Amino acid sequence: xxxxxxIPDQTRNKSxxxxxxxxxxxxxxxQWPADVRVLREALRELNExxxxxxxxxxxxxxxxxxxARKRAWYRSRVEYLDAIKDLLFRRYQLDGIKKPKLPTLRTxxx
Numbered sequence: 001x002x003x004x005x006x007i008p009d010q011t012r013n014k015s016x017x018x019x020x021x022x023x024x025x026x027x028x029x030x031q032w033p034a035d036v037r038v039l040r041e042a043l044r045e046l047n048e049x050x051x052x053x054x055x056x057x058x059x060x061x062x063x064x065x066x067x068a069r070k071r072a073w074y075r076s077r078v079e080y081l082d083a084i085k086d087l088l089f090r091r092y093q094l095d096g097i098k099k100p101k102l103p104t105l106r107t108x109x110x
Contacts (some may be wrong), residue, residue: 035087043080049073 050073057066 036084036091039080039084039087043077043084046073046077046080050077 053069053073
């Protein structure tokens with residue numbers, strides 16, 4: 001036997017440990033409020049729709065129509081994101097969590 005065959009392979013153990021840590025991190029999920037979950041699901045569907053839209057249109061589709069669909073998609077996406085943000089903000093206000101105050105800059109008075 002050679003000396004190298006007696007040395008245990010530490011890199012494999014480390015990669016297995018890292019893989020386990022990654023799986024543990026994936027298992028921790030955020031519990032979103034029901035309203036936000038519905039909006040997030042709708043946003044996910046909207047993103048899937050956008051991916052399908054990006055796969056390509058028939059060559060005879062007018063540019064104006066393509067751009068109009070993209071603008072409509074973007075507007076609805078922004079509306080969903082704003083609704084999610086508003087619901088989360090409202091929830092945090094109800095829970096009594098206040099936004100931290102930012103430190104104010106002090107000026108020297110001569």
